[in-house]
Amino acid sequence: MINSTPSFWQRLKHWWHARFSAPSAPTITEKDGVWIEQQDAHHYRLGLASDALEQIGDISFADLPILVDDELVAQDDILEVESDKAVENFKTPYAGTVVKTNDALVADPSAITPKNQAANWILVLKVD
Numbered sequence: 001m002i003n004s005t006p007s008f009w010q011r012l013k014h015w016w017h018a019r020f021s022a023p024s025a026p027t028i029t030e031k032d033g034v035w036i037e038q039q040d041a042h043h044y045r046l047g048l049a050s051d052a053l054e055q056i057g058d059i060s061f062a063d064l065p066i067l068v069d070d071e072l073v074a075q076d077d078i079l080e081v082e083s084d085k086a087v088e089n090f091k092t093p094y095a096g097t098v099v100k101t102n103d104a105l106v107a108d109p110s111a112i113t114p115k116n117q118a119a120n121w122i123l124v125l126k127v128d
Contacts, residue, residue, distance in 0.1 A: 031093045034078075035117065042128065044094060046078065047121035050114035057085040062109035066123065070098045079122050081109065096127040 006014070028037045033052030037045045053059075061082035066072065072092050079090045101123045105112060112120055 032091060033088070034090050034093060034122075036093060039124070042126055043099065044096075044125045044127060045121050046092065046123055046125060047117065048079070048081075048090065048112060050117045052088070052090075053112065053114040053120070055085075056081065056088050057083040059083045059109045059112045062105050062112065064101055064103065064106055064122070066098050066101060068098055068101060072096060072098060072125065079105070081112070090122070092123075092125065094125060094127050096125040098123050099126050100124040 028035050030036070030049045030051075033049050035047050035049045037047075039045055059081050063080045065077050065080065072078070073095045074093060075091045077089045078092045081088050081090070102121050105120070105122065
């Protein structure tokens with residue numbers, strides 16, 4: 001019978017790799033103009049996709065109709081923006097509880113640009 005217990009060297013190699021390897025980059029998906037970054041098993045960060053921002057033009061007004069601890073259902077409005085081309089409502093793809101919001105989007109809507117997608121995050125959502 002073959003011993004299936006890993007050797008000391010195999011265990012050391014596995015420990016070393018788990019301890020010192022670079023963490024993988026988070027997976028970002030996009031749906032209906034909103035990018036979705038899974039931060040852990042239950043938390044997602046949502047933001048405005050660069051493609052959507054290029055289509056609507058320069059933003060002059062932004063409104064967050066949500067607050068921290070709000071319970072959202074899928075397709076609830078999470079951000080309304082007004083630009084030189086259109087007024088657009090962005091919706092959440094998931095149901096969950098709002099953990100954190102980016103109030104800087106409302107304070108300075110001109111800073112919302114397609115060049116810096118990571119800064120265009122809207123909220124962190126806890127999905128159960």
